Amino acid sequence: MGETITFWVLAVVSVAAALGLVFSRKAVYSALMLGVVMLSLAVLYAVQDAPFLAAVQIIVYTGAVMMLFLFVLMLVGVDSADSLVETIRGQRFWAIVAGLGFGLLLALAVGNVAFSPAAGMGRAVSGRDGNVPALAEEIFTRHVFAFEVTSALLITAALGAMVLAHRERVRPKATQRDLARTRFAGPQPSPLPGPGTYALHNAIDMPALLPDGTVAVTSINRVLARHEMEEGYAPTDPEKAALIKQVLEKDAARDAAPVEGDKPIQVKDALQDEGELRDEGEPQAGTTSRKENAPQEEDGK
Amino acid sequence: MPWLSILMAVPVLGAVGVALLPKGSDKLAKQLALAVSLVVLALTVAMAVQFSPDGNRFQFEEKYAWIPSFGVHYGVAVDGIALVLIALSAVLVPIVILASWHDAEGATRLDLKSEVVPPKRSAKTYFALLLVLEAMMIGVFAATDIFLFYVFFEAMLIPMYFMIGSYGGVQRSYAAVKFLLYSLFGGLLMLVAVIALYVVAEKDTFMFPELIGAIQDPTTQKWLFAGFFIAFAIKAPLWPFHTWLPDAAAQAPAGAAVLLVGVLDKVGTYGMLRFCLELFPEASKFFTPLVIVLSVVGIVYGAIVAIGQTDMKRLIAYTSISHFGFIAMGVFAMTQNAQSGATLYMVNHGFSTGALFLLAGFLIYRRGSARIADYGGVQSVAPLLAGAFLIAGLSGLSLPGLSSFVSEFMVLIGTYERYAVPAIIGATGVILAAVYILWMYKRTMNGPTAEAVKGFTDLDGREKWVVAPLIAVIIALGFFPKPVLDVINPAVDQTLTNAQVTDKQPVSTVAEKKGAGQ
Amino acid sequence: MTTHYLVLSALLFAIGGVGVLLRRNAIVVFMCVELMLNACNLAFVTFARQHGNLDGQLIAFFVMVVAAAEVVIGLAIIVMIFRTRRSASVDNANLLKY
């Protein structure tokens, strides 16, 4: 009797979560929804006397794989919500038709099959004291070859991921001497000054003041500035607000320029990028610009 | 002495030799090509002399296993019909090489506004292609293994495609591709039929002599016949499949057009005569009315459209469509006279249309455009050229005393013996022939001399050597066709016996008396 | 009870499918694929219990392994595309077309 209750509860929860996964605007929410589905499934496994699978589901699948998703989400930009407006003509309508049709068909198929009552795992597990040893025996005797193949698969997957994500270093790693030389050849050899003794705030979103009291343009943190601009909290001081707006426009103009990414990366551009990053360098006074604090290998147009 | 293999090997070696010559030496290439083709001609004559008409049907036989697992042999042999056609190609090729001495250099040498477009490839390759084409022509007529025949049937298209595609006129690529696709389509149908024949016959061989009478069941015969026939009907353009010929012939250089119409298309009618009739007798009889109708339509339709043409080479192409209608009618009338007439027609047509094309080529070489309207009064400026053109034209409208009359007469009288009405409608083709030839001749040769024509030079030495042999053969075969007919007749008798057909006997007693007397 | 499980699995699978079709964000699409895989696992486990032998669970186990490998590669690709394309939308990568 307990089983049906758990089933119905979990079924409803998992279907709701699945729908939430599909229709939520923010990617993180759908990630969490997926987590809920997986957990409910884990419980269902346990109910269907597959304890080992339930454990694996929770630990490996939900634990590791879901976290990988979240990690990538973080990389890609948590806030990148996409609008639900459909771009491909007729995609939404037909998708629903196909999905429902498919589901109905499966349900129909499953529906008109008369299942005898479940045989339960008793007999299979009887001689081998418990689910896990039985499963282990099964894997390491009959399916040992498949097991080895999957291990090979996992290794290649890891290797693949590394290869895909790796960016070949085209020029020798910039040594300290190079950095020093570029810094001194650049416009701002000395490090940007600290907030100074009379500074009221050393928060990252507060731009630094120059000795004559004006705002140091280079110290404005663009990411935060843009974030605030988008969320609508402009700084109270009108002059600072104007300055931030002007910097943002300059940035936007630069961004509006066709993102190099669209056209296939020419080797020359990549090199030029590398160089431009290092030479132009834009040393910041005390605050870290978006460009500098991103890890060396992550930056890339 | 493996005559046929030598005959095929020499031109191929010649072609390789010509192709390997250093870049600029076009002149040497031409001379070498001419020499090779003359050697081939000499060999053919030597072979023909040793051919004994009343010996067994296939002579100079060579047979080696080529693909043993499929029973495919390199089977080459020659009977009366094949020998005559090989002789035709062997004679035509040197004449064509001599005629297209300057054809392969395109229009650079002409100051007149010319429609002839400079070629894409060097003259050297043109002559190499010509020699390769000659080898394949001999191969296709000599093959007695149906698979080998099919291979040559398809391989012939390639050199011709390049000759039209690279050295032709303004729309050469369109014409070349259309020609290739049309023939390939036919070829594929034939391939299916060849394989089906091999499978159904269960004789585990492709050798033609062994496959005669191998297929008994009429419906399979009909299907296989259809497969073969459509390929041959496209090749020798019968009426509905003919539109590629005028384009290809009009765009091809004159020499290539001669070989295209003179020899390549004969493979179609030769195929009908040899393969369709002998392998599938019942099917042939079943389809005969259809073919006769198609050929009669071809005769009249080809002639009428020819009258309406403004381009000289297209007009000559349409006339040969009309002539092919005669040949096909002769082949399928299945009487002794009609079939030997059809075979002789294939030879005569090769010479008469060849002469017409070459002379048209000379005119185009002088004036640069193929349109009839651009000419006028050539006779008063170049009488020799006009005279040769007239003789070639007259042989085209089969004037008695010239070669085409003998064959056309035999085809018509042979067809009349069995089917009166098609023969009569076919005979109207004779009148239409007079109209289109003489009208073209009047518009180009007679009347006051047109401005552009004033600068024409008459036939020079080389051109005389091209025209003289052709006209000599046309007149000789016109008065004394006996030697050629003696070679053809036994082969045709064999075909008729294999096609299980007996000649219709005339009505009255004279025949018995004459027959008894003979 | 078995049909209930199977219907649930079919439903989840269908929702996953629709999700793949409708969402433009590559990662969400990827999650929907994971959802479809889990639906299959559920069906496998149900049948294992139905037939009373371990094969179903075994298959489910292997499916998980494969799914893991797939996720690794998938995400690496998404990251790479994002790095060059600055957007993870599936529709942007549409250069391979007529």
Add this chain to the structure above:
Amino acid sequence: MQSPAEIVSHAGGVTGVSWLMIALPLFGAAVLLLGGRRTNAWGHFFGVAMSLGAFAVAVVTFVELLGLQPEQRRRDIGLFEFIPGMVDLGMLIDPLSISFALLITGVGSLIHIYSVGYMSHDRDRRRFFAYLNLFVAAMLLLVLSDNYIGLFIGWEGVGLASYLLIGFWQHKPSAATAAQKAFIVNRVGDFGLLIGIFTIWTTFGSLAFADLTHEVAGQASEGTLTAIGLLLLLGACGKSAQLPLQSWLLDAMEGPTPVSALIHAATMVTAGVYLVVRSGAFFEAAPTAQLVVTIVGVATLLAGAIIGCAKDDIKKGLAGSTMSQIGYMMLGAGLGPAGYAFAIGHLITHGFFKANMFLGAGSVMHAMNDEVDMRRYGALFPVMKITAVTFIVGYLAIIGFPLLSGYYTKEGIIETAMHHNQILGWLAVLGAGLTGFYMSRMVFMTFFGKKRWADDAHPHESPAVMTWPLIILAIGSIGLGAFLVLGNRFMNFLSPAVGLPQPADMPEPHVFGVGTAALATLALVAAGAAFAWFRYGAAEVPAVAPRASFLTTFARRDLYGDALNEALLMRPGQWLTRIAVFFDNRGVDGLVNGLAAGIGGTSGRLRRVQTGFVRSYALSILFGAAAVVGALLYVGNI
């Protein structure tokens, strides 16, 4: 009806080498054509020599033939096997063919001599003589061949020669068109002859005259024989310019005058009559065919006469009269054995006096620097005495002036026709009357009346080389008729070749050889001549043709023959050609190109399916999956 003698194969003697008759002119033509510039100087003499050579051989063969017994006089000389199993070319020397040969070579040689003078100023004279020789060779092959194929080769060879000679001055567009028209109309006739030959071959299995005797012809069915007769008649009409294929003869006058004289008066146009007489076996066994021949003969006879009356161009007038005279011969040939002798007799005498008149007209044109319009002639008698006298002798012969050659042969035809069928007879008499009128008109306009010359014309007598042939021909046209007809000499001479008629068919001999029909003809001829004298002799002839009544315009337009051909054949032909070309380019070719374009179009549209969006591909995958499941379900539970 005594049937023709058995053909006997022959060897030895000059008859054995009588193929020289054909070979010499052929050789002459070949030498002159291939010789090119080098033969210009002596080319024409060589041509004349070849023609005279042929004439010599013909005479000797004729003499040898006379030496044989009448039944032995059909000699066959086998030459070579033309088409194995079908026909062997050979030569048949019998009275009919040798009389033709004599006429052709005789008149031919005279015309060769005449042409030496006539063409003296033309730079292509060599080519002209080559074509003349070619014509003589082809004509001889036609008449001397011993089977229908040889006859056909000669037939079309003569057509070719006439094409070349009519279009000799080919730079003149009108000459080129006339030549082409002549050849094509002849080709229509040849088409009929060709089908006739096919029918003969399929019914009798042989084409040699030796096999196609009267007994053999009798066995075939009446229908086939009539068909053969009509087809041969179609061929004859084509060649002899009988209705309905007569339109080319008048245009053929574009050629030089000797050509008109030789081809379009004496020899080629008579080939049709020869064919009808030679195929007597078929015609005699098919009375309907013979009737049609006579009707065609009479119809053409009248048409020619009417055209002759209205023509101002002297050559066209003579051409009209030729057409009408051949109508007489066709009428004679259509009367069976009774008429053959008179038909061939008239053919020979006509050959003489018509050639004489044509050459006369030629010398008149020569003198009046090629003016052909009779209205610009007048009072030429004093200036060109010899031409005038010979022309008048020819004129008297053609209208049937008593005792001259025309009278005997034409009277013979008219009387046999009258005996055979009254209507035909009287129509023939009417024709004779018309002939009297238009020939007199021509003579009076040319030689008598006032001088209506163009101002720069100062006519003079033609040189001797032109006048001597005229004189010889004139002498021939005086005595030849009597020589042939009196005492049925020609009929007996021809009998081995064409057989003798039953006595019943022959008209009874009259007192002094003058029957009622003869009297009526003479009266009508006299009336015609008198009327011509009043209109053209005495009265003032206007230099420009006056506006004419309906009948005269009808005649001037050649009885609208050309207009009819144009409307019935030419216009629809061009229209049909344009449609065929359009159909070929748009229809058949359109189909092919359409197919190609269609395939291109569909593939273009199909390409659009690949939108590049991953999600649309995923959608199609899902649909596929759904379809598979559906199929499984469907298969599962049926």
